[in-house]
Amino acid sequence: MQGNNRANIKVGATVSVVLKKDQGSGALTQGVVQRILTNSANHPHGIKVRLEDGQVGRVKVIHGDGH
Template sequence: MKPLRKDIKPGMLVLFVQKKHQASGELTEGIVKSILTSAPSHPHGIKIMTVDKLVGRVTEILDSEVD
């Protein structure tokens, strides 16, 4: 099951799928800067923007420790 919005916080390390990689399912690792999805859940994953300004949908939380 994909993580819920309430489980994702800025500063977390996550795996996510960028739109250009949706077909292949290629995952990218990044640190959450902001959460773009307002709904509590989404079938394709919560959309986020990373500190590197990449946008994608979270598939997995790698490190929930926020610095």
């Protein structure tokens, strides 16, 4: 599932994000959503989230909803 739609992303979900430092390479980092930072319903580059380890990135893939 793609990470462009805020409604698809839940706190506690396992996701893959692109960190700011990895935007050039597109490298993905996997983690668990701690907080959703984007307020709009959709974002073309992916919804921005903070992971439980404190890293911030835009969601590219949603692996599970955490429930």
